[in-house]
Amino acid sequence: xxxNVESKENQVSxxxxxxxxxxxxxDALYQYILETSVYPREPEAMKELRExxxxxxxxxxxxxADEGQxxxxxxxxxxxxxxxxxxxxxxxxxxxxxxxLPEDGKILAMDINKENYExxxxxxxxxxxxxKIDFREGPALPVLDQMIQDGKYHGTxxxxxxxxxxxNYLNYHKRLIDLVKIGGVIGYDNTLWNGSVVAPPDAPxxxxxRYYRDFVLExxxxxxADPRIEICQLPVGDGITLCRRIS
Ligand code: SAM
Ligand code: CA
Numbered sequence: 001x002x003x004n005v006e007s008k009e010n011q012v013s014x015x016x017x018x019x020x021x022x023x024x025x026x027d028a029l030y031q032y033i034l035e036t037s038v039y040p041r042e043p044e045a046m047k048e049l050r051e052x053x054x055x056x057x058x059x060x061x062x063x064x065a066d067e068g069q070x071x072x073x074x075x076x077x078x079x080x081x082x083x084x085x086x087x088x089x090x091x092x093x094x095x096x097x098x099x100x101l102p103e104d105g106k107i108l109a110m111d112i113n114k115e116n117y118e119x120x121x122x123x124x125x126x127x128x129x130x131x132k133i134d135f136r137e138g139p140a141l142p143v144l145d146q147m148i149q150d151g152k153y154h155g156t157x158x159x160x161x162x163x164x165x166x167x168n169y170l171n172y173h174k175r176l177i178d179l180v181k182i183g184g185v186i187g188y189d190n191t192l193w194n195g196s197v198v199a200p201p202d203a204p205x206x207x208x209x210r211y212y213r214d215f216v217l218e219x220x221x222x223x224x225a226d227p228r229i230e231i232c233q234l235p236v237g238d239g240i241t242l243c244r245r246i247s
Contacts, residue, residue, distance in 0.1 A: 045127035067237035068096040087164030091120035098129035192239025
């Protein structure tokens with residue numbers, strides 16, 4: 001009995017350690033994935049950045065280690081070279097991307113907050129991949145509008161990771177569909193939004209979860225109905241929907 005209680009407590013604290021990033025039913029199963037397949041293969045720099053980020057007050061925002069591993073594999077599978085990231089925070093997904101790209105690979109990275117990016121930047125520099133990153137401080141939408149207007153960026157991105165303000169995802173999609181190349185992939189993150197997409201209307205949800213939920217629901221419906229893309233929604237991290245542009 002005492003042993004049972006202790007092991008339950010252990011599971012809870014270990015799950016907290018990884019930031020409640022999994023929608024898997026069993027915490028133990030998620031921990032198993034991390035300890036068996038993710039942490040042993042996690043590059044040293046990513047481990048260092050994950051540990052720095054864990055001490056930051058907004059650490060709930062970071063990409064989980066298993067999702068970082070997934071992004072890295074995906075980028076290599078599609079031979080991505082020219083990429084974009086909207087929503088950088090301390091840079092865990094950015095570093096995963098920078099490490100996965102070839103030496104001449106590029107990431108246009110945007111965030112309204114530069115301070116958090118600068119927290120992770122020394123680790124990115126030490127890993128020798130900072131030259132691949134073009135960081136722009138500020139809201140992403142005007143940058144996208146500028147690129148659309150410019151004309152020369154149409155159909156040029158192999159991969160775009162969207163992990164920022166959920167109330168703008170549909171606005172991003174309207175623009176990104178032109179910027180990603182045919183056959184390229186846009187990944188929208190947090191599309192299961194803490195499981196709240198299936199919560200009953202009166203469920204006790206945290207304020208920000210409740211606020212963004214309708215936007216996530218609307219996005220999911222719009223992506224499913226968009227004939228210009230093929231989609232695949234995966235229960236990795238907080239849910240990621242991959243959209244492959246087909247026309
Ligand atoms: N991908 C990051 C990682 O791996 O740690 C996590 C990104 S975090 C969930 C969301 C980020 O989006 C925040 O750093 C926030 O400052 C940024 N953000 C919010 N609104 C934005 C906007 N309009 N344009 C660009 N970035 C924005
Ligand atoms: Ca995310």
